[in-house]
Amino acid sequence: MTIVLAAHDVFKIYEGQQQRTDVVALRGVNVELHAGEFVSVVGPSGSGKTTLISVLGGLIRPTAGTIFVRGTTITSLPTEKLVQFRREHLGFVFQISNLVPMLTLQENVMLPMKIAGKKNPKNRTLELLAAVGLKERRKHRPAQLSGGELQRAAVACALSNDPEILLGDEITGELDTTTAQEVMDFLKDLNQDQGLSMLVVTHNEQIATQADRKLRIMDGTVLTQRLKDAEEDELYEISGKGRITIPEELRQKVGFERLVKYQVSPEGDHLLLYPSSVQTPVAIAAEPVIKTEKTCPACSRTVPKQVVFCIHCGNKFS
Numbered sequence: 001m002t003i004v005l006a007a008h009d010v011f012k013i014y015e016g017q018q019q020r021t022d023v024v025a026l027r028g029v030n031v032e033l034h035a036g037e038f039v040s041v042v043g044p045s046g047s048g049k050t051t052l053i054s055v056l057g058g059l060i061r062p063t064a065g066t067i068f069v070r071g072t073t074i075t076s077l078p079t080e081k082l083v084q085f086r087r088e089h090l091g092f093v094f095q096i097s098n099l100v101p102m103l104t105l106q107e108n109v110m111l112p113m114k115i116a117g118k119k120n121p122k123n124r125t126l127e128l129l130a131a132v133g134l135k136e137r138r139k140h141r142p143a144q145l146s147g148g149e150l151q152r153a154a155v156a157c158a159l160s161n162d163p164e165i166l167l168g169d170e171i172t173g174e175l176d177t178t179t180a181q182e183v184m185d186f187l188k189d190l191n192q193d194q195g196l197s198m199l200v201v202t203h204n205e206q207i208a209t210q211a212d213r214k215l216r217i218m219d220g221t222v223l224t225q226r227l228k229d230a231e232e233d234e235l236y237e238i239s240g241k242g243r244i245t246i247p248e249e250l251r252q253k254v255g256f257e258r259l260v261k262y263q264v265s266p267e268g269d270h271l272l273l274y275p276s277s278v279q280t281p282v283a284i285a286a287e288p289v290i291k292t293e294k295t296c297p298a299c300s301r302t303v304p305k306q307v308v309f310c311i312h313c314g315n316k317f318s
């Protein structure tokens with residue numbers, strides 16, 4: 001499967017000014033997005049989600065690491081080329097609307113097409129505005145729209161240049177459940193019919209679980225990947241740093257309702273987990289973790305045998 005976007009060992013440090021300390025917002029993130037894939041990103045406030053989306057889309061530069069978009073190393077592009085590259089390949093929808101206040105909705109949606117020199121942008125504009133339910137409001141300015149309408153307008157703007165990749169930050173954050181689902185259905189149709197690749201930050205669990213893959217980010221690190229439709233008690237959360245995250249439901253199943261520290265030791269092709277307060281190993285119903293290894297055909301690095309995605313390069317195993 002073609003990889004359309006990849007981040008390798010990306011760090012972002014916001015340097016503290018006037019005696020404020022530095023903030024390490026991303027610490028060695030590896031992410032890959034395949035063509036036509038819909039990936040959601042979840043995580044607590046401050047975990048680095050907006051930073052990740054901004055760095056992946058070339059809106060801010062990482063402190064270290066490399067980002068590839070459709071084979072181009074965007075981290076090496078000079079600013080002017082980067083701006084042009086973004087315009088041609090990427091669409092963004094952000095938490096804070098980036099509509100131009102003086103322009104009408106129609107003019108806002110048309111603007112990126114005009115900048116890109118597209119001919120006859122009006123039809124496409126009306127099509128997009130109809131798709132997000134805002135055709136009737138096309139003569140209104142952003143200040144005359146509700147939060148939800150602004151959000152939908154931002155989606156229309158992001159799609160105006162037919163991007164191959166859509167990067168979204170709380171696309172549906174301001175919307176009620178029904179409208180949020182409508183906007184997502186529209187995006188999912190584009191994803192399925194036209195192969196739009198999407199990486200979308202969301203706090204909405206209902207939306208996150210509709211994705212092909214859900215990335216959980218914590219303290220600037222991608223902690224786990226969870227596949228859609230995975231069995232409830234199947235352990236499939238993988239850390240790129242070799243960290244094992246045991247889902248809360250599973251911990252509750254074996255009687256650990258609070259945070260417990262485990263000792264880990266190999267036993268056959270399993271790892272046995274010992275809660276630090278208990279001397280005998282605990283049999284965990286679902287096979288917990290895998291010790292045996294295999295080689296990723298994409299990056300040739302070693303990964304645990306049963307992982308579905310390579311923990312180094314994100315390659316999906318068939």
Ligand SMILES: Nc1ncnc2c1ncn2[C@@H]1O[C@H](COP(=O)(O)OP(=O)(O)OP(=O)(O)O)[C@@H](O)[C@H]1O
Nearest residue numbers: 014023024025043044045046047048049050051052
């Ligand atoms: N421009 C900046 N300068 C300094 N620190 C920043 C800057 N932007 C973000 N941060 C810090 O980096 C960390 C990650 O921020 P980020 O905005 O990526 O989090 P987030 O996961 O998107 O949070 P939220 O869910 O609240 O939107 C936070 O600790 C934040 O305070």
Ligand SMILES: [Mg+2]
Nearest residue numbers: 049050095169
């Ligand atoms: Mg954010």
